[in-house]
Amino acid sequence: MTVAEERSDGSGPDEGADADLRLLQQSIAEVRRVIVGQDHMIERLLVALLARGHCLLEGVPGVAKTLAASTLATVVGGTFARIQFTPDLVPSDIVGTRVYHPSSESFDIELGPVFVNFLLADEVNRAPAKVQSALLEVMAERQVTLAGRTHPLPRPFIVLATQNPVESEGVYPLPEVQRDRFLFRVRVPHPTATEELEILHRMSVSPPLPGRVLDPARLTSLQKLADQVSVHQLVADYVVRLVMATRAPGEYGLRELAEAIEIGVSPRATLGLVAAGRALALLRGRDYLLPDDVRDVAVDVMGHRLMLTFDALADGVEPDEVVRRVLSAVPPPLVVWNQAQR
Ligand SMILES: Nc1ncnc2c1ncn2[C@@H]1O[C@H](COP(=O)(O)OP(=O)(O)O)[C@@H](O)[C@H]1O
Ligand SMILES: [Mg+2]
Numbered sequence: 001m002t003v004a005e006e007r008s009d010g011s012g013p014d015e016g017a018d019a020d021l022r023l024l025q026q027s028i029a030e031v032r033r034v035i036v037g038q039d040h041m042i043e044r045l046l047v048a049l050l051a052r053g054h055c056l057l058e059g060v061p062g063v064a065k066t067l068a069a070s071t072l073a074t075v076v077g078g079t080f081a082r083i084q085f086t087p088d089l090v091p092s093d094i095v096g097t098r099v100y101h102p103s104s105e106s107f108d109i110e111l112g113p114v115f116v117n118f119l120l121a122d123e124v125n126r127a128p129a130k131v132q133s134a135l136l137e138v139m140a141e142r143q144v145t146l147a148g149r150t151h152p153l154p155r156p157f158i159v160l161a162t163q164n165p166v167e168s169e170g171v172y173p174l175p176e177v178q179r180d181r182f183l184f185r186v187r188v189p190h191p192t193a194t195e196e197l198e199i200l201h202r203m204s205v206s207p208p209l210p211g212r213v214l215d216p217a218r219l220t221s222l223q224k225l226a227d228q229v230s231v232h233q234l235v236a237d238y239v240v241r242l243v244m245a246t247r248a249p250g251e252y253g254l255r256e257l258a259e260a261i262e263i264g265v266s267p268r269a270t271l272g273l274v275a276a277g278r279a280l281a282l283l284r285g286r287d288y289l290l291p292d293d294v295r296d297v298a299v300d301v302m303g304h305r306l307m308l309t310f311d312a313l314a315d316g317v318e319p320d321e322v323v324r325r326v327l328s329a330v331p332p333p334l335v336v337w338n339q340a341q342r
Contacts, residue, residue: 020222024050024283027213030075034210035068036202037195043283044186044300045072045160049219050226050279053183053272054139054159056124056174056304061164063188069120069160077215078117079154085127091134095144096151109146114138117154117216121161125171135159136178156219176307183272184297185304187320222282229278230288234333238291239273242298245326246306254329260312260322265305272301291332299323 024046031042041057045068048055057065066082073080083094096112113119114135121135138144139159143152161182164171179185191199202208214222241252247264249257277293284293303320 027075030210030213031071034071034208036198037191041186041188044184047279048183051275056182056185057162057188059188065162065188071210073118074210075213077212080118081113081116082120084122085124089127089131094134098147117156119159124161125163136181139181179304180268184300186300226279226282229281232335234335235289238333241330243270245330252329260317262309263307265302269302269305276301
C-alpha cells in the first residue's frame with residue numbers, strides 16, 4: 001500500500017509517512033542481519049536510493065560490495081539484474097539489440113538486462129571504455145534508443161556499481177566525466193578483527209537470507225518525502241561555497257590546494273550535495289537540512305569528482321583528503337530553525 005492509499009483509508013498523511021519511515025529503518029536492520037559492520041556503506045546505499053542517485057562502491061575484492069548491493073535490492077523489492085563486467089562485454093550485451101528472425105524475415109528488438117529497477121554493475125572497471133560509456137549513458141538518460149526507437153527504463157532506476165581500486169591490474173579506470181554520473185563514490189574498508197570473527201560465525205555454514213521490506217511504490221513515496229526536506233538559504237549558500245572552494249581554493253584561504261586541484265567539482269556536485277543531504281536528513285528523522293548533513297555526505301559526493309593535478313597524483317594526494325581540507329576551511333552557517341523560516 002502506498003502513502004496515498006493509506007490516506008484514503010482515513011489515516012492522516014503523517015501516519016502514512018511515519019509508517020514509511022519505519023520501513024526505512026526496518027530495511028537497514030534487514031540488511032544488517034546479513035552484512036556484518038560496513039555501516040557507512042549500508043547507510044550510503046539507502047541514501048542513494050532515496051536521492052535517486054547511482055552509487056559506486058570501491059574496495060578490494062571480498063569486502064561484501066556485491067553482497068551488500070544484492071541484499072539491498074532484495075530488501076527494497078522491485079526488479080533486479082546483475083551484470084558482471086568483463087573485458088569481452090559489448091554494449092549490446094547491456095542495452096539490447098536488434099535480432100533477425102529468418103522464419104518471419106523480420107527484425108525484433110531484444111531489450112538488454114538494464115530494464116530493471118536495480119542494476120548491479122559488478123566490477124564496472126573491468127569492461128572496456130565503450131561498454132562503460134553505454135552504461136553511463138543509460139544512467140544519465142534513463143532510456144535506451146534502439147534502431148531509432150526510444151525505450152524508457154522502469155522507475156525507480158538505480159545503478160549500484162562496484163569497482164576494484166583503480167591501481168589494481170587489468171582495470172579500465174572510469175573517466176571522470178563518467179564518475180561524475182554517480183551521486184556517491186563510497187570506499188569500502190576491510191572489516192575489523194571483531195567483525196571478521198562475526199563474519200566467520202554468521203556466514204560460514206548457513207548464511208542468513210534477506211527478506212523483503214519495501215516495494216517500489218513505497219520507495220517512490222519516500223523519495224518524494226526526501227524531495228520535500230526544506231533547505232534554508234544559508235545552507236544552500238554553504239553548499240555553493242564548498243563547491244566554489246574546490247574551483248578557487250585561494251579565495252577560501254586554501255592557497256596550498258590550488259597546486260593540487262586541476263579542475264574543481266561540477267554543478268552535479270552542488271545538486272548532489274543537496275539531494276544526498278536531504279535524503280540523509282530524512283533518514284535521521286528530520287524534515288529540514290542541516291549543515292551537518294551536507295558535511296557528512298561531502299566526501300562521498302565530491303571526492304570522485306575532483307580532478308587532481310599530475311603533481312598531486314604523483315605525490316599521492318588523496319581527493320577525499322582534499323575534500324576534508326575544504327570542509328575544515330569553509331565555515332558552516334549557524335542555522336536556527338523556527339516555523340517562520342520553513
Ligand atoms: N561484512 C561482511 N558481512 C558478511 N559477510 C561478509 C562480509 N565481508 C565479506 N563477507 C563474506 O565474503 C563474501 C565475499 O563478498 P562479496 O560481496 O563477493 O565481495 P566483493 O564484491 O567486495 O568482492 C560474501 O559473500 C560473504 O560471505
Ligand atoms: Mg564483487
